[in-house]
Amino acid sequence: MKIIPVTCALIFSEGKVLATRRSQTMDLPGKWEFPGGKVEEDESPEECLKREIQEELSIEIEIFEKLSPADFTYPGKTIRLIPMVAYWTGGQFHLAEHDQMIWLGKKDLISLDWAPADLPIVHELIEKWVKLVDSKER
Numbered sequence: 244m245k246i247i248p249v250t251c252a253l254i255f256s257e258g259k260v261l262a263t264r265r266s267q268t269m270d271l272p273g274k275w276e277f278p279g280g281k282v283e284e285d286e287s288p289e290e291c292l293k294r295e296i297q298e299e300l301s302i303e304i305e306i307f308e309k310l311s312p313a314d315f316t317y318p319g320k321t322i323r324l325i326p327m328v329a330y331w332t333g334g335q336f337h338l339a340e341h342d343q344m345i346w347l348g349k350k351d352l353i354s355l356d357w358a359p360a361d362l363p364i365v366h367e368l369i370e371k372w373v374k375l376v377d378s379k380e381r
């Protein structure tokens with residue numbers, strides 16, 4: 244089966260990371276995720292992520308580094324979730340598709356009802372939290 248590449252942003256601000264909740268009109272309604280979306284033809288993952296974040300949240304980001312991609316098979320499709328660490332560099336948040344957003348500290352991460360494909364990323368984020376967040380406070 245074809246693997247669908249999906250980018251997602253771990254957006255940091257003031258030592259916290261952003262999570263967004265998929266609304267009732269989206270796939271996986273009510274599940275928390277890192278915002279992003281499917282990579283289109285002729286677009287790099289980085290271009291995709293900047294576009295998706297602008298469309299979904301109305302903000303601009305600067306991408307800092309990629310973390311490990313995680314494959315996950317849902318009924319009828321396999322996605323490859325490509326996480327990238329990013330910083331919020333401009334614009335004001337407006338949720339176009341999600342119904343909630345939340346800024347999470349390390350201790351809060353595990354308690355959310357995540358989309359299942361995100362769990363390996365959440366665990367990697369917890370492991371690397373000090374390197375990614377505490378050492379680069381901005």
Ligand SMILES: Nc1nc2c([nH]c(=O)n2[C@H]2C[C@H](O)[C@@H](COP(=O)(O)OP(=O)(O)OP(=O)(O)O)O2)c(=O)[nH]1
Binds near residue numbers: 270277324359361
């Ligand atoms: N964006 C994003 N999608 C995720 C995450 N975890 C996860 O399982 N998914 C799934 C949900 C969807 O089945 C798929 C991405 O689809 P999407 O609906 O966000 O992407 P899109 O806007 O480009 O899709 P479309 O409506 O244009 O078809 O990946 C995540 O952390 N972020």
